[in-house]
Amino acid sequence: MTIAFASPVLAQNGDRGERDFQACVPCHSLEPDRNMTGPSLANLWGRKAGSLPSFDRYSDALKASDIIWDDRSLDAWLTDPNRMVPDxxxxxxxxxxxxxxxxxxxxxxxxxxxxxxxERAAENRMKGMGGMMGGMMGGNHTPNLKTLEPGQRVTAITYCRDTYRVITADGKTRHFWERNLRLKTDSSQEGPQSGAPAILPAGMMGDRADVIFAAPEEISRTIEGRC
Ligand code: HEC
Structure with a gap:
């Protein structure tokens, strides 16, 4: 708001830019080293392409590109990434x-x-208290799985023929066809407590869910084959 007062034109462009950034938010965070599908974009200007040490999923093509990110190279990248860096x-x-x-x-x-x-992360935490998780900025829209409602905290999973039964800390049991339950891990700050996997709804139909574990070795330890 103070910026808007000092320079209305700049602030307007910035607002539009922030809205346009929503296209990137599913994959990119602005918090340092918070990597998702894509690398964190914090401290991007002046950085060599494909060089963030905490991001393990760069393509060989981007790593070998010798691009330094600045106004001009970023404009070309966003115009047509495949033209600038094939593969x-x-x-x-x-x-x-x-x-x-x-x-x-x-x-x-x-x-x-x-x-x-x-600063943005702190802002998002404030907004997140309203329940929307501050999804407006910085890509911080995934719920923190360290603090779960009893209905989201998985206490046991059994597997019989083609069916998973997922029991949560509120005492409820839910059934899933095996192709509709996705087993995932999140070892980050936002991931679940070790030994306390989380279940989250997935998709629009109500028949699918994700169970998110703190580490891969918890998956088979948690799921018991029993009819
Ligand atoms: C569907 C996911 C996705 C979306 C949407 C997306 N990106 Fe990316 N982005 C990636 C991935 C994955 C990489 C790494 C590509 C590689 O290594 O070849 C990347 C790489 C980048 C890089 C290079 C970073 C570096 O460290 O060298 C920049 C800059 C970038 N993206 C900006 C953006 C912007 C700005 C937007 C929105 C307009 C956007 N991206 C949308 C997934 C995405």
Whole structure:
């Protein structure tokens, strides 16, 4: 709000840019070293492409590209990633409208500056208290699985023929066809407590769910073959 007062034009571009950034939020965080499908974009300007040490999933193509991220290279990347780096693994079409790219880069340049990400994280935690998890900014929209409702905390899973029975801490048992239950891990800060996997609904139909474990070795330890 203070920025809007000082410079209405800049703030407007920034607002539009922030809105355009929602296209990136499912895969990119602005918090340092918070990696999702894609690497954290914190401290992006001046960084060599494919070089964030905490991100293990870069394509060979991006690592070998010798690009340094700046206004110009980022504009080319966002126009058409595949043209700039053939065989890169960012599943993104590109943005053809140069004004949209300019707004987005204006926002990103500010939001990726050293220190901006942690302020943003604090902001998101504040917003998150309302229950929406501050999904507006920074990609911080996944619920923290360390603090679970009893209905989300898995205490046991059995497997019989083609059916999983998932028992939660509220005493309820839910049944799933084996193809509808996805078993995942999250070892990050936001992941579940060791020994306390979480169940979250998945998809629109109500017949699917994800069970998220703290580590892969917990999966077979938790699931008991029993009819
Ligand atoms: C569906 C997931 C996804 C979306 C959406 C997405 N990205 Fe990416 N992004 C990735 C992945 C994966 C990589 C790594 C690509 C590789 O290694 O080839 C990447 C890489 C990047 C890089 C290079 C980072 C580095 O460390 O070198 C930048 C910059 C980037 N993305 C910006 C964006 C922006 C800005 C948007 C939104 C307009 C966006 N991405 C949308 C998944 C995504």
């Amino acid at each position: 890169n693994e960012m599943p993104f079409e590109g943005i053809k409208d140069s004004r949209v790219r300019a707004d987005l880069l204006a926002f990103l340049k500010q939001a990726t500056k050293p220190g901006a990400g942690s």
